[in-house]
Amino acid sequence: MNKKTARILATGAYLPDKVLTNKDLENMVDTSDDWITTRTGIKERRIAAEDQSTSDMGVIAAERAIKKSGLDKTNIDAIIVATITPDMFFPSTACFIQRKLGLTHIPCFDISAACTGYIFSLVTAAQFLKTGAFKNILVVAAEKMSAITDWEDRATCVLFGDGAGAAVVSEEKGSMEIGQFFLGSDGRCTDILNIPAGGSFCPASEETVKKRLHFTKMTGQDVFKHAVRYMTESAENVLKKSGLKIEDIDCLLPHQANIRIITAVAKRLGIPEEKVYLNVHECGNMSAASSSVGLDGILSQQKDVKRILMVAFGAGLTYGALLLQKLGEKNG
Ligand code: ACO
Numbered sequence: 001m002n003k004k005t006a007r008i009l010a011t012g013a014y015l016p017d018k019v020l021t022n023k024d025l026e027n028m029v030d031t032s033d034d035w036i037t038t039r040t041g042i043k044e045r046r047i048a049a050e051d052q053s054t055s056d057m058g059v060i061a062a063e064r065a066i067k068k069s070g071l072d073k074t075n076i077d078a079i080i081v082a083t084i085t086p087d088m089f090f091p092s093t094a095c096f097i098q099r100k101l102g103l104t105h106i107p108c109f110d111i112s113a114a115c116t117g118y119i120f121s122l123v124t125a126a127q128f129l130k131t132g133a134f135k136n137i138l139v140v141a142a143e144k145m146s147a148i149t150d151w152e153d154r155a156t157c158v159l160f161g162d163g164a165g166a167a168v169v170s171e172e173k174g175s176m177e178i179g180q181f182f183l184g185s186d187g188r189c190t191d192i193l194n195i196p197a198g199g200s201f202c203p204a205s206e207e208t209v210k211k212r213l214h215f216t217k218m219t220g221q222d223v224f225k226h227a228v229r230y231m232t233e234s235a236e237n238v239l240k241k242s243g244l245k246i247e248d249i250d251c252l253l254p255h256q257a258n259i260r261i262i263t264a265v266a267k268r269l270g271i272p273e274e275k276v277y278l279n280v281h282e283c284g285n286m287s288a289a290s291s292s293v294g295l296d297g298i299l300s301q302q303k304d305v306k307r308i309l310m311v312a313f314g315a316g317l318t319y320g321a322l323l324l325q326k327l328g329e330k331n332g
Helices: 020-024 031-039 055-067 094-101 116-132 208-211 220-242 260-271 288-300
Strands: 008-016 018-021 044-047 079-081 108-111 136-144 161-168 176-185 249-253 307-314 317-328
Touching: 008 055, 008 288, 018 020, 020 031, 020 136, 020 161, 020 249, 031 260, 044 108, 044 161, 055 094, 055 136, 055 161, 055 288, 079 094, 079 116, 094 108, 094 136, 094 249, 108 116, 116 136, 116 176, 116 317, 136 288, 161 317, 176 220, 220 260, 220 317, 249 260, 288 307
Parallel strands: 079 108, 079 136, 249 307
Antiparallel strands: 008 161, 008 176, 018 044, 136 161, 176 317, 307 317
């Protein structure tokens, strides 16, 4: 019997129409284009319409991926959605996307791993495919970060953007195989990046809203430090497991939080900047959606990319790396 594989069959992405530039932000908070550009590399980001939810964006990306896959949507056996900005606490955003796609009776669930969510979700999907439990899985990473951003806090509001990306992942079709991975979390760091109120720990009240505790809070420099270390270690781990050297990687797809984090990781790994994929300048940090939109960007470029190394970190902290490799490529 042939060994079962997990492959990227097709991808899709969606970005909302509204562009929010650094100049626009200068009129909202005490900041400057120069500060944002030099500290983060971000020039602009997309913002969803007020009445547009995470599943509204996710379903568009999903429909684009399904169309490209050539599959009929009824061949999808499961839906996994990576998000920290779900439409509601429950039901899952995956169930909303299922409903909008008109699908029934398949398992649908969300994964909460913040910016590492797309890697966690692709790896989860791959396990179902490799065991033969399912044949085709829709993996979506979608975020409406604007809904959990404090637009009066200049330290965080300049960083985030909205968007969605999706992949149809298949057991037997598609040329890009989901290969070696490394996943990790460090729960000691739950305090440095979170939304303090609105959950069971501190339920929403007039007081929590007044104190703006339902928005993202971050100790930026701590996150920065951990991000560089954990992303580098995750990528190195996957290279080691795969028997590959950094020179064997055609494209590094890092989480797009900040150009300085990306540059520091690339330097430590020893990969030249022309091999590093970037969309942070035009999309900001879209949490889990950064990697999904990025992967669609790379695969749509039609370049002969044989090996992509994805690497990310996010609130939790969570971190991880994943190798995508053209089928038939030998390691080392
Ligand atoms: N415009 C102008 N000045 C600002 C702004 C702003 N938007 N924000 C902060 N400042 C000021 C601060 O008040 C401070 O002023 P002070 O020196 O008078 O006190 C000064 O700029 C420096 O602030 P720092 O916080 O030290 O700036 P730093 O160089 O650390 O950059 C940044 C901040 C960009 C947030 C950086 O720490 C960073 O990128 N951290 C990582 C964040 C990240 O990656 N988050 C992603 C995870 S998101 C997720 O998982 C959902």
